[in-house]
Amino acid sequence: MNGLSFDSAQDDRAKTKTMNKNFSFIILTYNEEIHLPRLVNSIKNLNAEIFILDSGSTDKTLEIAKRFNAVVQSNPFVNHPKQWDFALKNFQVSTPWTIGLDADQIVSPELFELLKGFKDEDFADISGIYFNRKNYFQEKWIRFGGYYPIYMLKMFRTGMAYSDLNENMDHRFIPGGKTIIWKKGHLLEENLKENNLAFWKAKHERYSDLIAVEEIEREQKLRTQTLKANLWGNPDEQKTWFKKQWRNLPLGLRPYLYFSYRMIFKMGILDGKTGIRFHYLQGLWFRLLVDKKISELKRNRV
Known part of the structure; x- marks a missing residue:
């Protein structure tokens, strides 16, 4: 497997074991025949x-889901926050915890062990758990440039958490209570289609x-901020703080400032040729494109 590795020949004996009573998985898919087996093989022995x-796959995604005995529903895709909102409201999850994953992610063996030993009663006062993510681009782990560690709230109490619909592209779960961070173990994320x-x-x-569109709507006070911006808060509150500062920077200039920050202060240059290409595309090219479209939207309003 490109970039990431996991033993896909795990023991199938999990099928005959008692179902996991602590947590279940929800996975979003769209034409994920190259990703879904990789993910499910990394979690199947948790027997959850x-x-x-x-959202309308035309490849073998649904066939693969059926092979792994997954419960499947379909919903037209608008954006990630709305898709997760539909998932949380329409699946009948009976376990006290839910883990929400994207199809291009994998549970590492170390994270697998943490989940294998997880018991609901040991986390009575906790509502959400952040996982540590390793992001890969074209077989390269993006270790620098502010891309590691990245903590993502992926495990939360069923029925308490909700999808933040005040976001238009980035999605986050609001857990409704105290959270903790698992720094050991990783979600390994690599979208092979992005090769x-x-x-x-x-x-x-x-x-x-x-x-x-989101930035324009926030400027017009048509879109509010669910989370409090807090540099010293949880990972999502910290991200909210940085995004608030970002929106106050001059359009067209801020992508260059951000790219320089990633390459120099966050040592993105140490990620090598492939990593530098990623930082350029994601940190400069993409941000310049966003600013160009914001400027166009503003001109069209006049």
């Missing part, structure tokens, strides 16, 4: 129920539309 929300730069650019063209 798997729910899949698909094709034409795919990557087309995807980020769509993302830039969503972000540009």
